[in-house]
Amino acid sequence: MLIGNRVVLVPRPSYIERMMSLAIHDHRLAKPGPQNAALRDYDSVRRAIAFISEHWRAQPTIESMADAAGVTPDELHHLFRRWAGLTPKAFMQALTLDHAKGLLRDSASVLDAALDSGLSGPGRLHDLFVTHEAMSPGEWKNGGAGVTLRYGFHASPFGTAIVIASGRGLAGLAFADPGEEQASLADMQRRWPRATYVEDRDGTAALAQRIFDTRLWRADQPLRVVLIGTDFEVRVWETLLKIPMGRAVCYSDIAAKINSPKASRAVGAAVGKNPISFVVPCHRALGKGGALTGYHWGITRKQAMLGWEAGQVGIH
Secondary structure: OOOOEEEOOOHHHHHHHEEEEEEEOOHHHHHHOOOOOHHHHHHHHHHHHHHHHHHHOOOOOHHHHHHHHHHOOOHHHHHHHHOOOOOOHHHHHHHHHHHHHHHOOHHHHHHHHHHOOOOOOOHHHOOEEEEEEOOOHHHHHOOOOOOOOEEEOOOOOOOOEEEEEEEOOEEEEEEEEOHHHHHHHHHHHHHOOOOEEOOOOOHHHHHHHHHOOOHHOOOOOOOEEEOOOHHHHHHHHHOOOOOOHHHHHHEHHHHOOOOOOOHHHHHHHHOOOEEEOOOOOOOHHHHHHOOOOOOOOOHHHHHHHHHHHHHOOOOO
């Protein structure tokens, strides 16, 4: 697809449809198993990323990447094409430090431009549109007492996603590798220990589809999220929402934007506590010089998200 002077590669609708159909209709996802195609794809991607990260200096061949991922070279090529719209070579380039530095270009001005254009500006052409509100300090300090949160396990391009919803919108989004689903859920529950949790896979399926099916990313139908945290954390998360896909900012620029220029370390901590991963794009916060630093759900998953987004906006 040609947009302006950029060639944008979009994953084939057939794959998106198949993935989301599995997420909604395949009841095996209540306890994700190896039969699920979407999760199997991410598992291969995860293995390839781990191999690339360890051997990038040697410029690994497609054959060695495929062997590490447990697939043939031809299968690896088709896997990356349908998963991210990229060739394995292009995806490998999207994981380099040079690419990360490119994402950080004019880091401070990215946030300035976002304030000028709003969350629906032209720079967000390929992004998930979000409208948000913050839970009151009283509700947050009570540990979620009196709040009912519904959750479900769903397939996503980044492994099993745990979607958590309140009556006001999406409240949490976590990720888990195989066998870690309950640990990831417990991690989220510790954030609001006094809330009432109800497993509701069917009730959260539509939210999962809104998040991961790019065809549903529409400015006139924004995804509603509710931010549950301290005032400082919420200000950091609101700033993260201003970073468009295909760009990144460093922690110090976030600190400056919220008028706390000496609070880079505190900003990093708040980014790490972001309860709505991917939607509130904490993966787009990098260290100075393009360092990936940490990510609550694993550096490999952060790399996968940045590589996947490269395919969405044609940056490769």
